[in-house]
Amino acid sequence: MTETENTTTILTSSNSNQEVPKIKLGLQDKYEEEKKQETRAPEKEPLNPENIQPVVDQLPEPSGWRILVLPFTPKEKTKGGLIIAQESLDRLRIATNCGYVLKMGPLAYKDKDKFEDPWCKKGDWVIFARYAGSRLPIEGGEIRILNDDEILGTIQDPESVLHYI
Numbered sequence: 001m002t003e004t005e006n007t008t009t010i011l012t013s014s015n016s017n018q019e020v021p022k023i024k025l026g027l028q029d030k031y032e033e034e035k036k037q038e039t040r041a042p043e044k045e046p047l048n049p050e051n052i053q054p055v056v057d058q059l060p061e062p063s064g065w066r067i068l069v070l071p072f073t074p075k076e077k078t079k080g081g082l083i084i085a086q087e088s089l090d091r092l093r094i095a096t097n098c099g100y101v102l103k104m105g106p107l108a109y110k111d112k113d114k115f116e117d118p119w120c121k122k123g124d125w126v127i128f129a130r131y132a133g134s135r136l137p138i139e140g141g142e143i144r145i146l147n148d149d150e151i152l153g154t155i156q157d158p159e160s161v162l163h164y165i
Helices: 026-040 053-058 086-094
Strands: 007-010 018-021 066-071 098-104 125-128 134-138 141-147 151-155
Antiparallel strands (some): 066 098, 066 141
8 A cells, every 4th residue: 555645545456546535534624723823813812901001092082071991801711710601701891890090081080169189090990880981992802981970989909899790
């Protein structure tokens, strides 16, 4: 029996040169293709305060009393190693009520009749109403523009108020 790259030649007494196609392993080919794609183009990590800094200058400047906030994106894996379902992660991203303050408008917290001191500053984690603000989709996630009076409070760790749906 002689073997070539794509076919195997079997020599028998009834037929001297019959070519038999090589066995095609569909699943093995699929796994190899997926492995190549993983090494080629790794999935982009969701936006978070650490990896958004290079693009902050490209984001819109909030006008007036508005604040630009990056909503909190939950981790895909719990501390115990459980993987959270994609549907639950999508619901958490849409209905999140925590965010990281990226930029503040020039009039944010300047109304002395309404505010004694600013409720938050750039770089704070804040809590806001679940569906507050205007959503702006950007590559890797979304940002929200909130009014200064829509901020309900500040927190140290957004995961401390996170609940899974």
